[in-house]
Amino acid sequence: MNLTAISQFIKKYTGMILASAVIITLVIAITIIYQNKKTSQLPLLKPPQLALFSIKIKSLDTQNLKEPKNIIYLLPTYASELNSDFLKESPALASKLGISKNPIQTKDVNLGQGNLYSDQNSVLSVYKNSISYQKLNLKPQKGKFDKDQAAEIAKKYLSSLGLDTSFLNLAGSTLETIVGDNIVETQDPNQADQINLNFSYALSEVPIITNSLPTNASVDISGQVTSFNFRPLGNPKPLNKYPLIKYDEVIQHLQSGKGSVILIEGLGSYASQLSSIDKVTVYNPRLAYFIPQDLSAPIQPVWVFDGQATVNNSQIYLTLALPAIQEKFFTKPSTLSP
Amino acid sequence: MKKINLKTRPGFKLKLFLFVFFALSAIFPIQASYAATYQGTARAIVQIGRVSSNCPQGWATTGSITQGPMGHTSHGEPPVLIGSGELEAIDIGTPIGTPVYATVSGRVTENFKNKGSDLDQRITVAPNCPGLEVVYYWHLSATNVSVGDTVLFGQQIGLSGVEGTGPHTHYQFNKYKDRSYSISDPPHVPVSIPRYCDPTPCGITITSAP
Numbered sequence: 001m002n003l004t005a006i007s008q009f010i011k012k013y014t015g016m017i018l019a020s021a022v023i024i025t026l027v028i029a030i031t032i033i034y035q036n037k038k039t040s041q042l043p044l045l046k047p048p049q050l051a052l053f054s055i056k057i058k059s060l061d062t063q064n065l066k067e068p069k070n071i072i073y074l075l076p077t078y079a080s081e082l083n084s085d086f087l088k089e090s091p092a093l094a095s096k097l098g099i100s101k102n103p104i105q106t107k108d109v110n111l112g113q114g115n116l117y118s119d120q121n122s123v124l125s126v127y128k129n130s131i132s133y134q135k136l137n138l139k140p141q142k143g144k145f146d147k148d149q150a151a152e153i154a155k156k157y158l159s160s161l162g163l164d165t166s167f168l169n170l171a172g173s174t175l176e177t178i179v180g181d182n183i184v185e186t187q188d189p190n191q192a193d194q195i196n197l198n199f200s201y202a203l204s205e206v207p208i209i210t211n212s213l214p215t216n217a218s219v220d221i222s223g224q225v226t227s228f229n230f231r232p233l234g235n236p237k238p239l240n241k242y243p244l245i246k247y248d249e250v251i252q253h254l255q256s257g258k259g260s261v262i263l264i265e266g267l268g269s270y271a272s273q274l275s276s277i278d279k280v281t282v283y284n285p286r287l288a289y290f291i292p293q294d295l296s297a298p299i300q301p302v303w304v305f306d307g308q309a310t311v312n313n314s315q316i317y318l319t320l321a322l323p324a325i326q327e328k329f330f331t332k333p334s335t336l337s338p
Numbered sequence: 339m340k341k342i343n344l345k346t347r348p349g350f351k352l353k354l355f356l357f358v359f360f361a362l363s364a365i366f367p368i369q370a371s372y373a374a375t376y377q378g379t380a381r382a383i384v385q386i387g388r389v390s391s392n393c394p395q396g397w398a399t400t401g402s403i404t405q406g407p408m409g410h411t412s413h414g415e416p417p418v419l420i421g422s423g424e425l426e427a428i429d430i431g432t433p434i435g436t437p438v439y440a441t442v443s444g445r446v447t448e449n450f451k452n453k454g455s456d457l458d459q460r461i462t463v464a465p466n467c468p469g470l471e472v473v474y475y476w477h478l479s480a481t482n483v484s485v486g487d488t489v490l491f492g493q494q495i496g497l498s499g500v501e502g503t504g505p506h507t508h509y510q511f512n513k514y515k516d517r518s519y520s521i522s523d524p525p526h527v528p529v530s531i532p533r534y535c536d537p538t539p540c541g542i543t544i545t546s547a548p
Contacts, residue, residue, distance in 0.1 A: 052448075052450055054447070054448075104434070104435035104497070106435070106479065106480035106497055107480065107482075108456075108459075108480040108481055108482075109449070109481050109482055109483060109484050110449070110481065110484075111456060111480075114456075114480060116434060116435045116479055116480070116497070118433070118434035118435070118505070123434050123457055123479075123499070123500050123505065125456045125457050125479050125480075125499075127456060130456055131456075132455045132456035132457045134455070134457055134500050135503075136500070136503055136504055136505070137503055137504065138503040178502075178503065179411060179412070180410070180411035180412070180502075180536070181404075181411060181502045181503045181504040181506075181537075182411050182412040182501075182502040182503075183501075183502045183503065184412075196453075215454075216453065216454055227455075229453070229454040229455050229456065231454065
């Protein structure tokens with residue numbers, strides 16, 4: 001191709017190339033402006049109330065952290081739509097559980113109106129959106145437990161009480177032993193008197209994490225359900241999608257002490273007494289949906305990390321969480337005027 | 339001036355014995371009546387007036403004490419955090435739904451469910467009592483106060499619930515910097531509680547609270 005031909009080509013197509021470049025630039029600009037406008041119109045949220053334990057972590061070891069793959073950085077919040085009103089059904093429920101005494105009426109600051117049933121053998125509390133049941137005077141009886149089999153027993157039992165178990169997926173289990181009138185976790189399968197099953201589920205294929213477990217049940221070796229806590233989430237409805245904090249940024253937040261401890265394992269009932277930990281090694285970063293104690297608040301995505309620490313020569317395991325939605329979408333804490 | 343040797347005076351030993359006897363008996367009856375004033379309820383403590391109004395006093399609820407501060411059932415359990423195992427806690431066996439009261443004024447710092455159970459809700463109060471960091475009221479089936487609320491001595495904060503295999507309320511002082519805050523002895527509880535009782539030898543029935 002000689003210079004004349006090149007010159008003719010440029011003359012012929014320059015306008016078209018320039019026009020295409022302008023159009024592409026405009027499309028990109030409009031998209032960015034639209035996205036910004038769209039996100040700037042998103043309603044402000046309250047930051048999730050993550051902290052259950054007031055623990056000061058003096059140093060974090062982040063060397064074992066690896067950036068998770070296939071993270072979606074735009075996720076919806078969810079509204080929990082609870083259509084159930086267990087309070088209305090509480091007399092029938094108490095009857096099915098063999099409790100014939102009249103209830104004590106209660107009003108809980110978090111749970112609202114409730115009915116409290118009890119007799120010599122069992123206790124039942126029923127609130128609008130949650131049920132807790134506990135058999136009393138349990139006697140130790142050791143045995144080997146199959147968690148899947150026990151989960152099926154628990155689900156069947158809950159169904160027999162008229163409770164919707166269709167959303168329940170087994171998320172984990174722990175073995176428990178009865179010591180006097182105390183029920184404690186055990187790692188030794190030979191010491192197990194019952195198995196505690198934790199049920200959960202996922203939203204937008206992101207698993208749920210909570211410091212107030214939605215549903216769990218304990219089953220003894222005879223196949224009897226000895227306790228359960230049932231807290232359905234109904235059919236959570238997706239709300240607005242919010243841009244999330246990127247992995248590198250959340251690591252900075254974690255290192256600057258913005259993480260909250262939401263679960264502790266290894267301290268039994270006394271986890272809330274732990275005031276500080278010298279060093280926590282964190283690993284397994286991931287996104288999860290956090291179920292707040294107050295179900296009227298939206299369910300938000302959060303960044304979650306597992307942690308391991310040594311306290312008084314014993315290993316303990318922690319779960320740390322941080323808000324995943326970008327900070328600009330949160331309401332600022334109100335300031336008091338002097 | 340003639341010196342009198344007291345030791346050689348007739349009847350001196352008898353008089354000395356009588357003096358010591360009456361002196362000791364003057365002390366011990368005081369202690370006996372002192373102890374006696376603790377029988378009953380918190381009102382006895384108020385009469386003595388040794389407890390700061392900012393520090394715990396009285397019972398959190400009514401019922402029977404089923405485990406002392408070092409009982410083996412659960413209070414001997416916490417070596418990880420407490421180290422010495424001296425847990426300043428008592429269990430009060432009480433029917434489900436019995437009112438639970440604040441034994442000290444302070445600010446509510448925690449209100450949460452243990453393992454998701456509505457029958458085992460737990461309240462922590464940070465009192466204004468010097469050196470005492472927290473007071474726990476555990477295993478409640480209903481709570482009346484939220485985190486951040488100020489509670490006053492005698493205010494009902496919830497209803498008793500259950501944990502483990504029997505209904506009871508767990509009442510505890512902890513994270514104390516000053517070990518004088520013993521939950522097993524007056525003046526912060528109305529009567530002495532056997533530290534190791536668990537449950538039958540406890541033998542203490544509480545008929546009024548706080």
